[in-house]
Amino acid sequence: MHRRLTLLSSISLLLVLVCGASAEPRVASELELKAAYLFNFIKYVEFPEKLTHINICLHSAEAEFESQLFAFVRAKSASDSVSVVKLSGAREIHNCHVLFLGGENDPATAELIHKARELPILSVGENEQFCNEGGIVRLYRDGTQIRFEINLAQARKNFLVISSKLLQLAKICAQ
Numbered sequence: 001m002h003r004r005l006t007l008l009s010s011i012s013l014l015l016v017l018v019c020g021a022s023a024e025p026r027v028a029s030e031l032e033l034k035a036a037y038l039f040n041f042i043k044y045v046e047f048p049e050k051l052t053h054i055n056i057c058l059h060s061a062e063a064e065f066e067s068q069l070f071a072f073v074r075a076k077s078a079s080d081s082v083s084v085v086k087l088s089g090a091r092e093i094h095n096c097h098v099l100f101l102g103g104e105n106d107p108a109t110a111e112l113i114h115k116a117r118e119l120p121i122l123s124v125g126e127n128e129q130f131c132n133e134g135g136i137v138r139l140y141r142d143g144t145q146i147r148f149e150i151n152l153a154q155a156r157k158n159f160l161v162i163s164s165k166l167l168q169l170a171k172i173c174a175q
Helices: 002-019 028-044 063-076 090-095 107-116 152-157 163-170
Strands: 054-059 081-086 098-101 121-126 137-142 145-150
Touching: 028 054, 028 063, 028 098, 028 121, 028 137, 028 145, 028 163, 054 063, 054 090, 054 107, 090 107, 090 121, 098 107, 107 121, 145 163
Parallel strands: 054 081, 054 098, 098 121, 121 137
Antiparallel strands: 137 145
């Protein structure tokens, strides 16, 4: 119970950081929340190798989401330890640690999901079938909230360890 309260407090703090702590509170946009989730997933995932720098790669992401993520990373990343890279092709995937696949599942997205399934990459997407296709984290809207589900079996195949704190908040994908 104490862990869950601590995690909920951390998420509340995250929202304050995203929205700012001004006298007049404002609601974070959906894209700001998704950018914050994507950035903060890194803190709760253990990669097979100790990383000093993380590349968040984007494919088919909305331009506004890209700018939100760039701004968030610039504001929150200490000493350039996180970079945002826009992918132009599947060959670049080997430089990614986190892969965000926005939009619908076109042939290029399907190829990236397939390649990411064989590498220690945390894949994050929004497509309803993302977890069933081998993606690891799917962001989705539940009423007015942004939630996420995790494909734990695929994370293990990718040699990624996801913190129990993150798993407590997630819906686990059925395979």
